[in-house]
Amino acid sequence: xxxxxxxxxxxxxxxxxxxxxxxxxxxxxxxxxxxxxxxxxxxxxxxxxxxxxxxxxxxxxxxxxxxxxxxxxxxxxxxxxxxxxxxxxxxxxxxxxxxxxxxxxxxxxxxxxxxxxxxxxxxxxxxxxxxxxxxxxxxxxxxxxxxxxxxxxxxxxxxxxxx
Numbered sequence: 001x002x003x004x005x006x007x008x009x010x011x012x013x014x015x016x017x018x019x020x021x022x023x024x025x026x027x028x029x030x031x032x033x034x035x036x037x038x039x040x041x042x043x044x045x046x047x048x049x050x051x052x053x054x055x056x057x058x059x060x061x062x063x064x065x066x067x068x069x070x071x072x073x074x075x076x077x078x079x080x081x082x083x084x085x086x087x088x089x090x091x092x093x094x095x096x097x098x099x100x101x102x103x104x105x106x107x108x109x110x111x112x113x114x115x116x117x118x119x120x121x122x123x124x125x126x127x128x129x130x131x132x133x134x135x136x137x138x139x140x141x142x143x144x145x146x147x148x149x150x151x152x153x154x155x156x157x158x159x160x161x162x163x
Contacts, residue, residue, distance in 0.1 A: 004133060006133070010130065010133050011129075011130040011133060011141055011144055014126035014127070014129055014145040015144055015145050015147065017082060017122060017126045018123075018126055018146060018147075018148030018149040019149070019152045020089070021085075021089075021119050021123055021126075021149055022148060022150060022151060024058060024062070024115075024152070025152060025153035026153055027054060027058050027059075028051075028054075030054070031051035031052070031054040031055050032048065032051055034054060034100065035048050035050060035051045035054070035104075036048065038107070042101065042103065042104075043103065043104065046104055050104060053104075053108060053112070054108065054111065058113075058116040058119070060116070061113045061115075061116025061117055062117075062119045062120045062123070063120075065116070065117050065120040065121075066120045066123065066124060069081065069117075069120040069123070069124055070128075072121065073121070073125045073128065081122065081124075082121070082122050082125045082126060082129075084118075084121050085118050085119070085120075085121035085122030085125065086118075086122070087118075088114055088115070089115060089118035089119065089122070092110050092115035092118055093111075093115070095114070096115075123149075127145050130142055130144070
C-alpha cells in the first residue's frame with residue numbers, strides 16, 4: 001500500500017479551510033462588539049439585546065443551504081465550490097466593514113446571511129474531497145478535516161483578544 005501524498009495534502013488543505021470556517025463559533029462573541037458599535041455610532045435606538053439575531057442568523061442560513069450547496073458541489077466539483085465559498089466569506093467580511101456603518105439589517109445581510117451561505121458551500125466540499133481521496137479510511141479523513149472546524153474558534157478568539 002502506497003501513501004497518497006496528493007490525497008494527504010488535499011486533506012491538510014481541507015483541514016485549513018475548515019479552520020477558517022470554524023470561526024463561525026465566535027459569532028456569539030462578536031455580537032456585543034457589533035451591537036455596541038451600531039448603538040454608539042449608527043443608531044442609538046438599537047438595542048443591545050438584538051445581539052441574538054447575529055448569533056442565530058448565520059447557522060440558520062448555513063443549515064438551510066447545505067443541501068443546495070452539496071448539489072452545487074456535485075455539479076462543479078469541490079475545488080470550484082470551495083472557491084465560491086471563499087468569495088462569499090471574503091465578500092461578506094469585507095462588506096460588513098461598510099454595512100456596519102449603515103444599519104443593523106445590512107449587517108445581518110452580510111455578516112449573517114452571506115457569510116452563512118459561504119460556509120455552507122465550503123463545509124461539504126472539503127469533507128467530500130477528503131473522503132474521495134481515502135475511500136478506505138473515510139472516518140479518519142472526515143474526522144481530520146472536521147477537527148479544523150472545531151479548532152477554528154481558538155485561532156479567532158486569540159486574535160480577537162489581541163486586537
